[in-house]
Amino acid sequence: MTEDEDSVRKDWTVQIAIDEYDGRTRATATLRGRGQETTGIGLARCNPADADIADIGDELAVARALAALVQQLRTSTVHDIEESTHQPVTALR
Template sequence: MAHTWKVQIDLFNAGEVRSDEPLTTAHATLTTSAGTTLNGYGRARRNPGDPDVPEVGEELAAARALRDLADRLLRASSDDISALEHHRVHLAR
């Protein structure tokens, strides 16, 4: 039996609110087939001297959000295994 997990990434450009703030943030949400959700967050700040290419900031912020989400998923897995084994478990990255 296959299970489908979905990840949604929402991107926010602070420049849309404040033109002097070249910041992109990302919020990644994982929803498992059982309905459990985990969240990850990332951000990217453009150097004012760099060209204004929003896609680069979005890619970087999304990658950081996914990395944060992966770390949180590893911690959740470690906690679940620890509860089953009745001792602390550390999973390597």
């Protein structure tokens, strides 16, 4: 796609921070865009019977944090559509 005079560029960024404590992993995904900030948190813990592989905990915690962001975005979108149209939204849920 080429940019022309009518195109508009909008940048949204996601920053993910991961911390580990006591066999648990927490990921915080922060979405910034439109002058707003939304945060999703994902948690993972290692089953004591499993080998402790940090990458797996990181991946699961990040996936859960991003899923939380998705849910918040959908909820916000539904709200905005319903406010605009004064009709209930059922297809996005």
